[in-house]
Amino acid sequence: MKNPIEQLNKVFDSRIRLGIMSALIMNNRSNFNDLKELIQVTDGNLASHMKTLEEAGYIQVEKGFIGRKTNTTYAITTSGKKAFKSHLDALEKMIRSID
Amino acid sequence: MKIPFNLIKKHSAELFANAENCHLLCISKYFLMSNPAQSLETLHDIKRMMERSSRFISLSGWSGIAAGGCALVGAGLAHQRIVHYYQTEYQVVPGAIKELKLDLILIAGLTFVAAFVLAIFFTWVKSKKEGVAIWGATARRLMWNTFLPLAAGGFLIWHLIENNVYGIVAPACLIFYGLALVNGSKYTMGEVRWLGYGELILGITNLWFPGKGIIFWSLGFGLLHIIYGFAMWWKYDRVSVSDDNLQGVKAD
Known part of the structure; x- marks a missing residue:
């Protein structure tokens, strides 16, 4: 049997990135401030994790304006959904392995 | 997913x-x-x-209990007012029905405002305690999805009252409120759905007992809210203390 640990996605090692993905999968689009409040991290911290997810191609960023204020919104991509799903499956396998 | x-x-x-x-x-x-x-x-x-x-998860059990209490007080006042009308004014004072109508609408409006304010207050207290913002994307979604059926029902009831069709005002209140709750339950605690089903059953039953509106009204808006509020308090708010203990154990 293949070791399920190998199927765990390195990108999702971080709890913050996992939190971001969980939130985005439930919402079509979230903006930076909502995510920040939800996950309770600092601006810089969230931004750097967002960058990682964006570089992995899991999220799609859109920069816009509300009045004069910048409004950055994020959405999960199809490949992001797939990656998250298989990560969950891998986690599930790990739990089942104790049976 | x-x-x-x-x-x-x-x-x-x-x-x-x-x-x-x-x-x-x-x-x-x-x-x-x-x-x-x-x-x-x-x-x-x-x-x-x-x-x-x-989901908007700061909804407090106390909100339900308070709303139920307001509804019972409101129903009591309305009942007294109706009894007063039939005992002293009915077919004696001309135009008294108009005054009764206005008074009942006033009582209903005040009851709604009091229940709403108290519900918001207890939810605000809870969200403060949990450190979650009360107004956000989840709250907005919840509001929109409950207010839409409520507003539609409100217009229907307004029209019914205008045309002096009183028999189905109470059932319509209960039915539309039930629909609003079932719809809103997707965006807050899932248990709200059960409260919604309860309101729907009461409202539909009430259609066959047109003279008993106030009883169904007190059952639906009073008793059901109190039961629901107490159940939620029992399930979530009460537990939060022991939950902290559990986390303490895990941290060890």
Whole structure:
């Protein structure tokens, strides 16, 4: 049997990135401030994790304006959904392995 | 997105309750996500985050109890006013029905405002305690999805009153409120759905008992709210203390 640990996605090692993905999968689009409040991290911290997810191609960023204020919104991509799903499956396998 | 919640439930107890596995849990911090207990905790985190990001969870049980109390007081006042009308004014004072109508609308309006303000207040207290903002994307979604059926029902009831069709005002209130709750339950605690079903059953039953509106009204808006509020308080608000203890144990 293949070791399920190998199927765990390195990108999702971080709890913050996992939190971001969980939130985005439930919402079509979230903006930076909502995510920040939800996950309770600092601006810089969230931004750097967002960058990682964006570089992995899991999220799609859109920069816009509300009045004069910048409004950055994020959405999960199809490949992001797939990656998250298989990560969950891998986690599930790990739990089942104790049976 | 399917998460094996039943699996989580099944194994949570045995993984966390078992002393040997507690040991496992502590060690697991050094081997990131390399054992079942750690995976389980991660899945728990994911579930929590999904819920927090999609549902408005600060709704307090006290809100329900307070709203129910207001409804009972309001129903009592309305009942007194109606009895007063039939005992002293009916077919004696011309135009008294108009005054009765206005008074009843006033009582209903005040009851609604009082219940709404108290519900918001207790929810505000709870969100403050949990450190969650009361107004956000989830609250907005909840508001929109409950207010839409309510507004539609409101127009219908307004029209009914205008045309002196009083028999189905109370059932219409209950039915539209039930629909609003069922619709809104997707965006807050799922249990709200059951409250909604209760209101719907009462409202539909009331259609066959047109003279008993006020009784159904007190049952639906009073009693059901209080039962629901108490159940929610019992399930969530009361538990929060022991939940902290649990986390303390886990941290050890």
